[in-house]
Amino acid sequence: MAGGMERERTGGSPGPVGPGAGGARGDEPAPAGSGSEAAPAHGAAAAKGWEEQLARAVAAGEAEAAVRLAAEVHPADLAEFVLKMPAEARSRLLAWLPPEQAAQVVEELPAAVQSEVLAVLGRRRAGAVLEEMSSDEVADLLGELPPQRAVDLLGLLQEDEAADVRSLLAYLDDTAGGLMTTEFVALQDDLTAAEAIDALRRLAPDAETIYYVYVVDREERLQGVLSLRELIVAPPETPIRQIMRTRVVTVPPDMDQEEVARVVAKYDLLAVPVVDGAGRILGIVTVDDVVDVLEEEASEDIYRLTATPHGVAAAGSPWLRARLRLPWLVGLLLGELVVAKVIQGFEGTLERVAQLAYFIPLLAATAGNVGTQSLATAVRGLATGEIARGQAPRVLLRELQVGLLLAVALAATSAVLVYAVLGDGPVAVTVGVAMGVNTLVAAAIGVLVPLALHWLRVDPAVASGPFVTTTLDVVGTLVYFLTATWLLFRAAG
Amino acid sequence: MAGGMERERTGGSPGPVGPGAGGARGDEPAPAGSGSEAAPAHGAAAAKGWEEQLARAVAAGEAEAAVRLAAEVHPADLAEFVLKMPAEARSRLLAWLPPEQAAQVVEELPAAVQSEVLAVLGRRRAGAVLEEMSSDEVADLLGELPPQRAVDLLGLLQEDEAADVRSLLAYLDDTAGGLMTTEFVALQDDLTAAEAIDALRRLAPDAETIYYVYVVDREERLQGVLSLRELIVAPPETPIRQIMRTRVVTVPPDMDQEEVARVVAKYDLLAVPVVDGAGRILGIVTVDDVVDVLEEEASEDIYRLTATPHGVAAAGSPWLRARLRLPWLVGLLLGELVVAKVIQGFEGTLERVAQLAYFIPLLAATAGNVGTQSLATAVRGLATGEIARGQAPRVLLRELQVGLLLAVALAATSAVLVYAVLGDGPVAVTVGVAMGVNTLVAAAIGVLVPLALHWLRVDPAVASGPFVTTTLDVVGTLVYFLTATWLLFRAAG
Incomplete structure (x- = not known):
């Protein structure tokens, strides 16, 4: 930790200028979670004994024993342990630890727990811990707090550390400025x-x-x-x-x-x-912050692609989880209600050829699958930089070619299969034609939506899979019944 | 690069032992893509001029000019440039570059291009380039080649480098052994x-x-x-x-x-x-290899969750892309054919209450959405370690509680909406009941499948979303028509 470091930012003087040094995270050859000497510790796997002992020491109020035990443990392991403790025991232990170690542990905790811990610790102690944290972590933490409390905590820091943190607070969270540390x-x-x-x-x-x-x-x-x-x-x-x-x-x-x-x-x-x-x-x-960003962005892409609201994984109670997920599900349900209205609109067609109903899920699902594949390829290609800005027309063209090939193959396959199952030529042809059109539309929409969002500089993963598939359900059902009405009634005279 | 490094692995002698040193990737403060002096180069953005000049020099066969231009460019940028070149020009340029630089560029290329380049380079030159590559990269590359060619290339390496590579080849690609370098x-x-x-x-x-x-x-x-x-x-x-x-x-x-x-x-x-x-x-x-692993695993999760075959993004031609995607789509189509057979089995029910057909997509889609959400949360939780081994029962229980809450909410919502649209009480009740059952089943399956796979030590992302949703389509349609037959025919007398 860059704690008590001197700083010599004296303008034109020769010698080192000090935007600082340190940031212990990152380059520190971390001690193992286990307390064993130089033994291969295989991650934190071998580390079990200390957890029980430490929990007992904290419960018994034995500060010295707890501090001695904690000194042997890597801050990342200690943070995991602390998270599992009741809030009261948690603050007690963090109040006992040396500020530097407490700071390392606090840095590893989720934002919500960080501010909760700092609230309990008392001003003086909180200040000492903040002082030992790296400036980017302090800025992230303060950014999450109510402004008044942030200003109060900022006042506990030494002048230059406070200035660093204040300058970092000016940057948006998800930019280089929001991610950087001033300790270098x-x-x-x-x-x-x-x-x-x-x-x-x-x-x-x-x-x-x-x-x-x-x-x-x-x-x-x-x-x-x-x-x-x-x-x-x-x-x-x-x-x-x-x-x-x-x-x-x-x-x-x-x-x-x-x-x-x-x-x-x-x-x-x-x-x-x-x-x-x-x-x-x-x-x-x-690079350690970059590793966190990559994990975070990958989770975000996956949650969005599946219309799973961000934060569900962290949400504690089933009530909260359900409440977060429900609006998305109801929104999508409304889309499917449009599908129901479309089918209702073709009441007459359906009454004359009831077999058409059998293949509604088949057409909807396949179009959804094609669209989701296109979507995933485009979203991931944009996320990893495989699709660079300016390549959109090329990517779109290629995806349309793929879509055309898939459309021909799936149209033929489904027509043959439907005929095999049902023995009804006209329905088989109807399903085949609708399948071809839907597949092509699905491939186009699946790639167009993320490319358009990227072009608009919106995160392409916003185009969550279920919204695309629901749209495809509406379009696909319409295409299916239009084709059926046209083909079958023509065929039927 | 650890190229010409001496090694002193002399058993019990004091002094340094040398499992090696080096591995230039990683800690090298990389020069910018642009050729400008110390100017902020904002990634490779400012780097345009050199690409045209270099392409021209290669085309004109001006080896010296090309080498001079290439010397100014970061290997990662050069690799990107080389990838866009025709194969013939690519090998020509790589044959001109100093072996050390050529090795750095080759390390950044995809495996398929690496072996293609080495095939063209000629034995002697290929050996010089391999010698300069880090041992883990060489092992990865040789692992992709036909055994005979791998043995041939291995013979070009110096004794101790070859021994290192041989020992690395013994480890599986996706393990610590397969990922490690012997240069430390x-x-x-x-x-x-x-x-x-x-x-x-x-x-x-x-x-x-x-x-x-x-x-x-x-x-x-x-x-x-x-x-x-x-x-x-x-x-x-x-x-x-x-x-x-x-x-x-x-x-x-x-x-x-x-x-x-x-x-x-x-x-x-x-x-x-x-x-x-x-x-x-x-x-x-x-850590740089870890960054690559994280990106790779995130892509894998996303592709699998959407039943997009791995390798599609890298595949060049639309033909190949379509051929890779088709088997998955046809497999899923067969599943939906089962759905069609289920509906056909309830022919009589459907004939008596044709309106039931309107809500088939609504039920299927909502169950699919619930299942996918559960799946994504579980897969991502397992991938990031938020769900640790042994927590499965707790996670399952919580997801079932969430599923129950969602089931009640969605059953009520859909029943009300269907009644509003159709004005038909019995059908509305049927949809509501089926919706409740399906939602609960979907939440359970969505979380059970990845947990079970994890317990079997299979990558949970194998449980791709579309396979789960297709399963849910079959189950859901069956539940719907069973409910309808029971409720409506009871109601009807």
Whole structure:
């Protein structure tokens, strides 16, 4: 943690400038969950004994024993354990822990629990914990709180930490600015390698992490980047300006977090600097945050594609879960009521050829399946960057070709199958024709909707599968009965 | 790249042992795609000019100009560019590039293109490129080739590199062993800090990356871990045994890659060592590979949930895409044919109350939507580790409670709506009752299937949404017409 770090942001002075150093998460070779010495700990699997002991110590009010036990446990494991505790025991344990460790645990907790814990901890203690948290985590946390409480907590921080947090609060949550931390190492470009190593010792005395060392000029404009390794290997008197890499991948603060994740993934970076229009470095986005973004965005895509409201997984009670899911289901039900009205509109056709009813689900389901496949391919292609901006016409054309091939194949297959089952030629032909048209329409809509949303700069996953399939149900049923009315009544004279 | 690195695996001798060092991907502060000096390059956005120039140079056969231009470009950008080239031009350019750069580009290409490129490059050149690739990439590539060709290419490698690759080939692709690289730094625990730094200089002369420095005993058993930072800050004469962290998160070689990704994400690691039963370090899995795994697994979940065959996104021609998608669609169509047979079985009921047909899609779609929601929540919960092993009964119970609440709400809503639309009390009641039963069944099946698959240690995403919804269509239609027959004929006398 960058806790008690000195900062020397003295304008034009030579020597290190300190947008800071540290951010212990990330580069720290984490101790295992288990308390065993150097033994392979296979994740947190071997870690069982401490949980019971710690729970007992907390319940018995044995602060010293609890702190001793907790010291052996990785903050991520401790956070998991703490989440399972009753709220009262949770705050008691966090009040006992050293602020630095408490901060590491709090950083791993979900936002709702974070603010609950800080509320109970008392102002002074809360301030000490916040001080030890990295600035991006503090900003995320404060952003979730009522403004007045956020201002109150902000007042507990030291001046420069508070300034950092305040500047981070200005960025939207899901942008590079909202994701970045201000804890990184930036050195003046006129230092030598030896001076730079010295500066690192001084600037980041207890920082575990130095992802990269950034090199800036007197105006804090990014000039280049160094790995720690390059610094060590260079002859001590070499100016770092000569050994740094001058071409650096950077991102602007308003870049969407998904795009930031893509940049980090593409270039296999451990961190990417966020720079403003003037080339000044504002912060860095680290790979551990990118990992979280990727998980979050993947969950979001899946939930949206299945019309599962975001937040259901985290919702505790069945009541809340049901209440979150119900509006989507009722909305979709209204769509299917339109389908019912469409069928009702063809009452006469249905009365004359009752067998038509048998194949309503078959047509609706197949069109839905084709549409969902197209949708998934397009949404995922856009999310991973396989479909780049400007390729939309090409993607659409290809999908239409695929749709045409599928339409021919499915039309023939279904006509043959229906004839085999029913032995009724005209109905088989009707199903086949409607199947062909529906398949083509489904492929087109399935790819058009996400591409259009992307073009409008809306997250394409908003086009959830069930909404597309419900639309296809309406269109498909209409096509089916129109085809039937036309074909059968013509055939029947 | 760990290319020309010396290795000193001499049994019990003091000094560094070298499972290796390097793996340039990962820690290298990547140069920007654009050729501009230190300017913020906002990903690869600013990079346009070089593409045309390079294409022209390759077309004109100007090797020197092409190599000069390519030297300015990040391998990830170059790989993207190379992918868009015709195969012939692609091999020409890769044959011109220095082997190290060619290796970096090849590492970024899809497997199919990799083997195609290596086939064209000629044995000697291919060997030089393979030599420069990291061992895990070479193993992945050889694993995709016909055995004879793999053996042939393996013969081009230097003895120790070949041995590393051979040992990696023994692991399954989607396990920690299949994901790990043998390029890492391991030092003997009796070195001092100064000796360790010296050893690093010697062992990894051109390695850009040192994620962590691992400390091993004479039998190569993992004793602890150090960050480069801790090494620099320590007084030169301190034995590293005294400054290393002795508790290390490790994973076994047969751990599933998704679980490895979860460990790295949970503990915010840059790399996790893979150790065997005896505690010997076999390799490391780096965070950049974890990022790839997360993207891959997210795509897989989405494709499976939508019955989109894996590989469709990568497939080039519409023919191939259609051919991949068709079997799934036909399989699902057969399921819907069963639905048609079910409806046909209730011919008499349908003839007496034709209005029943109007609500077949409504019932089927709603059950499908409920089931898909449950499925998505369970699949994602399992993927992110929110649902841990052993929690299945609790999750199932909660989902059933949610299902019950949804069933009551949807039954009432649909009955009221159907009555409003149709003004027919008995049909409205029939739809309502069937809706209630179907919703409950859908919620249960939606969560039971992935939990059961997880319990059987099969990837829960195999339970693709469309297969669940097709099953629900069959069950739902049966429930609907059974309810109708019972209710209406009772009502009718």
